[in-house]
Amino acid sequence: MKEDIEMKIGKMASISLGVAMALLFPLSIRAGEKPLKVKIQEVLSIGALDEETLFQWTGVASDIEGFIYVLDGLDYSLKKFDAKGRLVKKAGGKGQGPGEFMAPRLLGCSENFLYATDQGILGISVFGKDLRFQKRIPFSLPISDLFVFSDERIAVAVIGFQDPGRIVVLDAEGKVQSELVYQKKMAGPLMDSVSATLDGQGDLYLAYVFQDKVERWDKSGTLVWSKDLLGVKKVKTEKLSGYTLPTETCLKDICLDHRGHIFVLGGSRAKNPSRDVYVLSPAGGLVTTLTLPDTTHCIYIDHQDFLYVRANDGITLKKYRLIYE
Amino acid sequence: MNQEEIMQEKHKELTKAAAFVLVCLMFGLGVQPGSLQSGVCENALKECLNDWYNQAWGYIGTVYCAMGYAFCKKYVDPLV
Numbered sequence: 001m002k003e004d005i006e007m008k009i010g011k012m013a014s015i016s017l018g019v020a021m022a023l024l025f026p027l028s029i030r031a032g033e034k035p036l037k038v039k040i041q042e043v044l045s046i047g048a049l050d051e052e053t054l055f056q057w058t059g060v061a062s063d064i065e066g067f068i069y070v071l072d073g074l075d076y077s078l079k080k081f082d083a084k085g086r087l088v089k090k091a092g093g094k095g096q097g098p099g100e101f102m103a104p105r106l107l108g109c110s111e112n113f114l115y116a117t118d119q120g121i122l123g124i125s126v127f128g129k130d131l132r133f134q135k136r137i138p139f140s141l142p143i144s145d146l147f148v149f150s151d152e153r154i155a156v157a158v159i160g161f162q163d164p165g166r167i168v169v170l171d172a173e174g175k176v177q178s179e180l181v182y183q184k185k186m187a188g189p190l191m192d193s194v195s196a197t198l199d200g201q202g203d204l205y206l207a208y209v210f211q212d213k214v215e216r217w218d219k220s221g222t223l224v225w226s227k228d229l230l231g232v233k234k235v236k237t238e239k240l241s242g243y244t245l246p247t248e249t250c251l252k253d254i255c256l257d258h259r260g261h262i263f264v265l266g267g268s269r270a271k272n273p274s275r276d277v278y279v280l281s282p283a284g285g286l287v288t289t290l291t292l293p294d295t296t297h298c299i300y301i302d303h304q305d306f307l308y309v310r311a312n313d314g315i316t317l318k319k320y321r322l323i324y325e
Numbered sequence: 326m327n328q329e330e331i332m333q334e335k336h337k338e339l340t341k342a343a344a345f346v347l348v349c350l351m352f353g354l355g356v357q358p359g360s361l362q363s364g365v366c367e368n369a370l371k372e373c374l375n376d377w378y379n380q381a382w383g384y385i386g387t388v389y390c391a392m393g394y395a396f397c398k399k400y401v402d403p404l405v
Contacts, residue, residue, distance in 0.1 A: 058400070105396065119392055142392045159392055194396050209395065240367055241374040245391075247367065249398050268402055297400040314400070 004106050036287045038261075038279055040320035046070070046085045047316045053087060054079070056314035059107030061114065062302040063129065066075070069114055070317060071104040078104070078116060080131055096121055099133030108126035108148035115154060117143045119225045123174070124154065137174040144209075153177065157196045158208075165192035167204060169287060177285045180221050182206060189243050199260070199282075207254035210235055210246035214264055216284060224282040232269050253298045257305050257322060261287065265299045294318070366397035 014325045034232070047054030062068045066083035077092035078101075093100050102120025109115070113134065114127040124137040125148070139152070144165075145157035164186055169177040182204075183192040193209040202219035212232035216224040235248040249267025252274065256262055257273035262284075266276040274295035279287045296310035307320045370390055373379055379386030 034366065101391075119389070142388055144395065157393065159388070168345070189392055190395055209399065238367060241371050243374075243391075245370070245394065247398075249402060254397050268398070274402070 017078055036279070037325040038288055038290050038312050039325065040290065040292070040324055043306065043320060043321050044083075044085050044319035045311070045316055046081055046319075047312070049312060049315055054315055054317060057310070057317055058105050058297075058314075059116065060298070060300050060308050060317060061107045061109035062300075062306075062308070064111075064303060066210070067129070068308075068317070068319070069109060071101075071107050071116055073104055073314075076101040076104065078107075078114070078127060078131055079130075083200065089131050090124050091127065091133070095150050098136070099125065099127070106143065106146040108146045108154065110148045110151045115146060115148050117146055117156075124156070124170075133178060137172065139168075139169065139170065139174055141168075142244040144193050147196060149198065155196065155198060155204075157194050159193055165194060167196055167206075179215060180204065182215065184219065187211065188237070189245055191246060195251070197254050197256055205254055205256065205262055207251035209249055209251060210265065212250040212269070214251065214262070214280065214284070216262075216282075227280070227284045229264060229278050229286065230269050234267065251297075255299050255301045257301050258303070259305075259324070263290075263299055263301065263307075265296065365401060366394055369397060370394040 018193045035163050040066065047057070051225070054070065055072055057070045058073045059071040060068065065117070067088070068081040070081065071077070072079060076094040079090050080088045082088050091099060092104070094102070096102060101118050104116060104118050106117040107114065107210070112129065112177065114129065116125045116127065118125065119142070123139050124143070126134040126137060128134055139156065141158045143156045144159040147155040149155065152172050153169060155167055158166050158168060164181050164183045164315045166181045167180055168179050171177055182194070186192070191210050194206040197205050199205070202225070204217040206215045206217070210226060212228045212230045213226060214229060215226045218224050230250055232250055235246045235250060237244050248269050250269050251264050252267045253265040254262065261284040262280040264278045265274070266278065267274065270276040272291050274297065275292045277290040277299060279290060281287050292309055294309070294311040295313070298310065300308040302308070305322050307322055309318050310316070311318045346375035370393070373393060376385065379390055382389070
């Protein structure tokens, strides 16, 4: 009898211990992820309030030699900086002619060229690394994100308004190589707007701007996983000139580091709007959250795992070293 | 107001002005001071959709305005 009681107590103690362990164990470990902390250390700052280096930058890219390229919306320019942040060259100007800009937006970089989109000009403008205009790749639809694989392969996310959103892969002449329709059914105007990035194997990662959703698709076009990060069931909408449009942003940008981690920038529904960066494992588990010191509209990670973000509302570009602990 | 507060105030004004110019540029609108309040992207979208030039472009004009709105929500939203 006494042994029975002792056994029961023993069992209860082990169950309690198990429950306590499960509750106290970090979420990331339970999900099979390695616990990780990501810190940032500033290594470079370009542009300041009392300078006229940058006015309101929109897009950033860097190359293997360490040069940094920036699109600036307020002076219609493409700027090249060296690794120390010194302005090397500036090109562009207001207009719709070759190499000119109306509203420069996204920037991508391949081994030899730079690719820039403009909201006011259809297609993709191609520049050499010396910022000389080369050509314009024809594309008749508005582009919401751009990813450059190589000189011969450029992926673009096409903004969804009345048609479902899709990712289109183009060659250097603008011919469609492949296409992925990631939303079969329209959720509403702009609801399937995404930021997109690709990994070395060709898998696609999408962060929905107006939905709390991150997705991974394999290169054959199969959905691998879909995750929510903010716990937002539905964003607020408003009827504007006859269209019901979302008025809150969930996820603003997505990029990958070279360890395979997925970095997702939270929007206005994040705890720290436009500052929280969610770091996910390749399997989609939340590994950690990083809070930036200033708000940003985009995040970019270069080939050496340096993170580039906005500061001073677009007057400054910050470059941070990512420190993994 | 100390020097730091003055600088912060100047920064706020500068960024507000810059953001407003950006919104106007995005939507192809003329500058109308004093409208950088809450709902700046929504107001700019309404004006963009009601603009005769964009209306003349039909669906393309609507998509252009919608793109501007989506970009505004990403870029300007944290400023206001």
